[in-house]
Amino acid sequence: MNHNNNHLITRDIFDKVILPVYAPAQFIPVKGKGSRVWDQNGDEYIDFAGGIAVNALGHCHPNLVQALHEQSEKLWHVSNVFTNEPALCLAQKLIDNTFADRVFFANSGAEANEAALKLARHYAIEKYSPYKTKIISFNHSFHGRTFFTVSVGGQAKYSDGFGPKPADIVHVPFNNLDAVKSVIDDHTCAVILEPVQGEGGLNSATVEFLTGVRELCDQFNALLIFDEVQCGMGRTGTLFTYEQYGIAPDILTSAKALGGGFPISAMLTTEAISSIMYPGVHGTTYGGNPLACAVGCAAFDTINKGDIFAGVSAKRALFIAELEKINQKFDVFSQYKGKGLLLGAELNIKYQGKARDFLNLATEFKVMILNAGTSVLRFTPSLVISDEEIKDGMARFAKAVEKVISVCQSQAI
Numbered sequence: 001m002n003h004n005n006n007h008l009i010t011r012d013i014f015d016k017v018i019l020p021v022y023a024p025a026q027f028i029p030v031k032g033k034g035s036r037v038w039d040q041n042g043d044e045y046i047d048f049a050g051g052i053a054v055n056a057l058g059h060c061h062p063n064l065v066q067a068l069h070e071q072s073e074k075l076w077h078v079s080n081v082f083t084n085e086p087a088l089c090l091a092q093k094l095i096d097n098t099f100a101d102r103v104f105f106a107n108s109g110a111e112a113n114e115a116a117l118k119l120a121r122h123y124a125i126e127k128y129s130p131y132k133t134k135i136i137s138f139n140h141s142f143h144g145r146t147f148f149t150v151s152v153g154g155q156a157k158y159s160d161g162f163g164p165k166p167a168d169i170v171h172v173p174f175n176n177l178d179a180v181k182s183v184i185d186d187h188t189c190a191v192i193l194e195p196v197q198g199e200g201g202l203n204s205a206t207v208e209f210l211t212g213v214r215e216l217c218d219q220f221n222a223l224l225i226f227d228e229v230q231c232g233m234g235r236t237g238t239l240f241t242y243e244q245y246g247i248a249p250d251i252l253t254s255a256k257a258l259g260g261g262f263p264i265s266a267m268l269t270t271e272a273i274s275s276i277m278y279p280g281v282h283g284t285t286y287g288g289n290p291l292a293c294a295v296g297c298a299a300f301d302t303i304n305k306g307d308i309f310a311g312v313s314a315k316r317a318l319f320i321a322e323l324e325k326i327n328q329k330f331d332v333f334s335q336y337k338g339k340g341l342l343l344g345a346e347l348n349i350k351y352q353g354k355a356r357d358f359l360n361l362a363t364e365f366k367v368m369i370l371n372a373g374t375s376v377l378r379f380t381p382s383l384v385i386s387d388e389e390i391k392d393g394m395a396r397f398a399k400a401v402e403k404v405i406s407v408c409q410s411q412a413i
């Protein structure tokens with residue numbers, strides 16, 4: 001097969017050659033620029049999905065294209081047997097702008113969380129006791145698909161069916177401090193949470209909850225891990241979401257928007273915690289890859305600006321105003337959730353369970369959106385999406401909503 005002959009590549013091939021763990025839309029995107037995407041037929045889409053909160057600067061942002069191009073002619077890969085300039089540069093930026101002193105690079109959110117959980121276990125075992133291994137996690141949380149991270153995640157349907165799970169992991173309700181109090185003890189090594197639960201339905205932690213969990217972790221010498229894979233890197237209007245809570249975690253993970261579309265992740269921690277690690281105790285071949293880190297540096301510099309952060313809250317307000325117009329007309333949403341441009345619109349009682357129908361019809365009207373569970377629509381667009389693109393996309397989305405409703409009504413008859 002000639003891979004340059006796009007007309008030979010059709011959506012049917014997916015159903016024959018790709019492991020059937022996804023059900024992608026029927027069109028194949030071939031080009032993107034900013035918040036617009038084109039498919040094989042040249043049809044144009046407005047992108048409110050942003051590659052699941054990854055394309056924080058839209059598609060093919062010139063700063064990222066330039067960084068990738070320049071690095072692609074210098075050095076692609078050396079492994080961690082050698083270090084490289086882009087990795088050191090990005091690590092320094094992350095440290096200069098957060099609570100952290102040390103960075104571990106990996107390639108996906110799951111791997112960053114895997115490293116975080118292994119670090120927390122190892123730290124507790126080395127420093128306190130071989131029995132200090134309990135990990136406290138929350139219902140509806142999501143931390144990735146490796147077996148450890150998916151077992152820590154709060155949706156058993158993703159971790160069941162694969163045999164014995166890693167042990168000593170407990171799940172309690174999110175935003176419920178009493179529930180944490182009832183399970184935390186001296187054998188607890190870590191509490192892990194997303195300050196805004198992404199996949200789980202855009203649930204934001206309350207200030208009382210996060211500060212309370214921080215105090216409990218301190219009291220029981222447990223490490224507090226914030227998974228900011230989805231909610232970090234400017235998405236909620238600050239570089240990382242924890243900044244809005246007046247507390248800091250002991251370990252933080254970042255991925256998704258960190259590379260703006262190039263696969264990269266990072267685990268950040270303090271000097272004291274990292275001091276129990278030594279060469280050979282953990283690792284990865286690609287982590288800190290020069291291409292990924294060069295793009296990461298450009299993405300970091302472009303995102304880490306006051307006007308980008310201010311834009312996030314202004315654009316959220318515009319999104320909600322446009323959604324509310326649709327809601328006034330069609331009565332579909334019960335509430336808006338999340339923070340910044342990690343925005344959820346919960347379907348009201350009439351449309352509970354139908355999020356996927358809204359998604360499918362949205363693509364028919366040429367706008368890309370996401371769901372978070374079956375009853376919340378999720379919008380994670382570029383942080384630099386223009387107001388015109390928001391309005392244009394929402395006009396398309398309004399037509400999709402109208403059609404969902406007419407389909408539902410015809411089914412009800």
Ligand SMILES: *Cc1c(COP(=O)(O)O)cnc(C)c1O
Pocket residue numbers: 107108109110111113142143144145194198199227228229230231255256
């Ligand atoms: C997406 C996500 C992950 C997993 O990241 P991958 O790159 O898919 O491994 C982990 N945690 C959160 C909060 C996420 O949103």
